[in-house]
Amino acid sequence: MSLYLVLHTEDNHPTCLLRVILNMAIPKTQAMRTIRRRHRRLLLALYALGLLVLPPAPANARPVSYTGGSMLMLNSDADRSSAAYLYSPSATWAVGPMLELTRDEDSLFAGLQVNHLLKRWNNPDSQGNLFILSALGAHGLEQDGARQGGGYIGLEADWENRRLYTRYEPRYRFGTAEEGAFFQHMGRLGIAPYIGEAGDLHTWVMLQVDHEPERDDQWRVTPLVRLFQGPVLAEVGMSLEGEALLTLDITF
Secondary structure (H helix, E strand, O other): HHHHHHHOOOOOOOOHHHHHHHHHHOOOHHHHHHHHHHHHHHHHHHHHHHHHHHHOOOOOOOOOOOOOOOOEEEEOOOOOOEEEEEEEEEEEEEEEEEEEEOOOOOOOEEEEEEEEEEEEEEOOOOOEEEEEEEEEEEEEEEEOOOOEEEEEEEEEEEEEEEOEEEEEEEEEEEOOOOOEEEEEEEEEEEEOOOOOOOOOOEEEEEEEEEEOOOOHHHEEEEEEEEEEEEEEEEEEEEEEOOOOOEEEEEEE
């Protein structure tokens, strides 16, 4: 359904897709129902205002935007759902608030996310990037309201040209509500079935592999499709176990 809405949206205003992502990405616990009900209309209004008033920027699916740029990032997979608003005071830094719900622990993390571009390799027909990813805040358990400090630190390395895409992201999480500290790894390999021009709808077919050594089911393999046009990027995937992956990034 999400993929259909993207392909049939006109004039770069996929508001219907944003509504679907909000409905599907936020779990239906009582607390999350309240959050979704109170903030869905606000997010839709801010999104529409951004597209109508602010000059759109190309979606780049990277953790740092251009100088003065902002990003709204919504993500959901089998384990977690998150939302973040990031502002880039320069082309190498991005900072902003984030929320992340961990389903198994039924805990909500609220904190400050800080990302830094360490190195960029610009070649005539390709680009590579190395980022530091970090967040610091507090976890809260829904059942008893207890809170404790936590966050994560990690790297993101990517390389792409107009046909191929690769990415590797190791991350160390600490102070989680029940699991304690642990490592997780994510890798991607993608291919563009066609080469689009600026302003076209761009499509990538990707395979994502996640590895969390501390889990019983350590490996997860997820085929997905990435679509982006103008300031909006969306990803829709399904793991081999039938678990959904959804991403929506808006750059302005």
